[in-house]
Amino acid sequence: MSRDLPNSKDAELLRRARQVVPNGVWGHMATRSIGPGYPQFFSRSEGCRVWDADGTEYIDFMCAWGPNVLGYHHPEVDAAALDQLRRADIGNGPTEVMVELAELLVDTIDHADWALFQKNGTDATTICVTIARAAAGRRKILVARGSYHGAVPWCSPSLVGVTTEDRAHLIQFDYNDIASLEAAVAEAGDDLAGILLTAFRHDVQRDQEMPDRAFLAAARAACDRAGAALILDDVRAGFRLDVRGSWVSYGVKPDLAAYSKSIANGWPLACIAGSERLREAAGKIFTTGSFWYGAAAMAAAVATIRILKQSDALAKTAAMGQRFREGLDQAAGRHGYRLRQTGPAQMPMVLFDGDKDLAVGNAFCAAALRHGIYLHPRHNMFFCAAHEAADIDRALEAADRAFADIAAAGFRPQ
């Protein structure tokens, strides 16, 4: 279908959705919170491509906002999941694949001596906090200002419907700022239960920052001094940077880490991996869910993690991310724009320098959509192992045309 035609099916679906769903669509995938020009509904996904409800094809750089790490519908992953599904998905208890998956995680993740499974990333972060409190017999959890850890009252980015008490025992600090972390530790005093950190700073609508080695060491030391838990929220970055855990190259081991998103290449699963010291507390809290032993998603995770370990999939995403980053910078320069590209190349944040109200970024992403690539104007993007060099080069051609479009339309940072 030509991209010049209106998105008639998308508009009709949104009209119908607004009758029966508040605002039609909610959460991080609601296009009204992304930017103008985005299709809202999709009909197909395959490899590194998505098709919207009107059949328009895009090279996708959001990867379902993280879950797609090997390519949509990866044949080995889906075959493993469907084979398990045919035998048993849910029943009155777990299946053998839960044991295989937990063993594989303990073998794979640097700090892990045990694992526990859930469905949502928020389940995993919430349980980490609960385990940390149970272990220490204390209450204060330190979180970085602006970090996203989920969408329930204790951590949601919104305060609507949230009470003061839901966050009574959170203390904030600034990511990568040792002095502010130490001040928060001092404020917690003898009530410090844990410090919760994302793998790197990947807050929305700002430059990403890798963690400073000294900052992670300070967090580790503060937890050791207090007998508190260092919690790595690896929901977004886990199984994307390093299959052993996102802090391995920093030499810092968390006590607890939360995973979800790409752990099963899109099959719904979340997981906590913990160290021996936290095992007893993890066994004392009560946590459960109706579908948490679902075996198909666990089989998908076993297949995904084995592929990540045995192939060059993650190195490839980094290389493709770097190819895109360099090409995008060159294309921007050709049209007189300067970009701020931050964070890991395979999870890039792309912002236009000086684009305070995002007008340029929004216009660029809308133009990019018209030329067949799906980008995001203010959230980090994601690469998958199905992105080939030819896809990147085609995407860069589309980006070049998008820069030309916005230049012609007069979009310039103020």
Add this chain to the structure above:
Amino acid sequence: MSRDLPNSKDAELLRRARQVVPNGVWGHMATRSIGPGYPQFFSRSEGCRVWDADGTEYIDFMCAWGPNVLGYHHPEVDAAALDQLRRADIGNGPTEVMVELAELLVDTIDHADWALFQKNGTDATTICVTIARAAAGRRKILVARGSYHGAVPWCSPSLVGVTTEDRAHLIQFDYNDIASLEAAVAEAGDDLAGILLTAFRHDVQRDQEMPDRAFLAAARAACDRAGAALILDDVRAGFRLDVRGSWVSYGVKPDLAAYSKSIANGWPLACIAGSERLREAAGKIFTTGSFWYGAAAMAAAVATIRILKQSDALAKTAAMGQRFREGLDQAAGRHGYRLRQTGPAQMPMVLFDGDKDLAVGNAFCAAALRHGIYLHPRHNMFFCAAHEAADIDRALEAADRAFADIAAAGFRPQ
């Protein structure tokens, strides 16, 4: 495989699991919290039957603790889910099936003007509470003592790792006790945001109670007086008693209801259905999850609900439940036992009268397992539409032998 052989594979899996998962298995499906003699791991499920890891077959009366309402691996449901899965499960937004499902729910559920989707029952109850607070601009939520609404700090049945503040704005009352409800309403004063009630009283290890009509009317009136939300936690009973919602026969409409478990016959999904009055507040809170737009589970839900509406599936589960209830009473009587069978026949609680420490119930369920039926000694059980009269009759023969076993072993209520 003979049932007289030891469960060697189950024991070996549990031994391995204990190395890599705290306690080996957690939550409601951990056999150590069910009773002695239970297999922990399963290898297959089909219709109304499950097979443990050693290959032993059971007629199943737990139905995965609720999700299985039409029979494990229902061909129409799984075909719909897999057909959707092959096209698109997750992507950068919802698919058409989300709209179809929301429309179907609004058409089906008595009070529903809109729907919102999640993964866990706990997601749904938590969001109902958040919406109620957002709508009223108030904080107090009234909950019945002993009711289960999920497994996160604000509602978990355990206090390990939970802070006092997590429950600062909950006020308890006794289910079906109007005076205690009114006292809780008075205590909330002008801070009442909502009243949260399970469909009927289905607390663990006690007789179930259907709601009193006057009690539901009093709860509805209290919410109307205060401008608060009446919240139905229909996670366990929804799509089991009445596809229109569990209170339709009582003539009481909730403002918000939470569903999960059987909504998609075992595919992981949860949902909130709300009335027009709460739509605006539902659109203001921030709620999301990585896999919440997963389309395969939504396609499974569309198929499940259509079958429930167009067939006699639920009437059949009630009839089979009644056949089992009557036969079980007769079998118990033949061996000199008196049972307390309470709640809806298709979600029965079976307790031995006078069995204070559950020794008789535990022995009976262990004996029943040896004779090929999977029951629960202190939690309500579940029937599915794949239970045929011949299955019930075979299960009753097994139950008769189990009563004979425990009588011979001298198990009698004190």
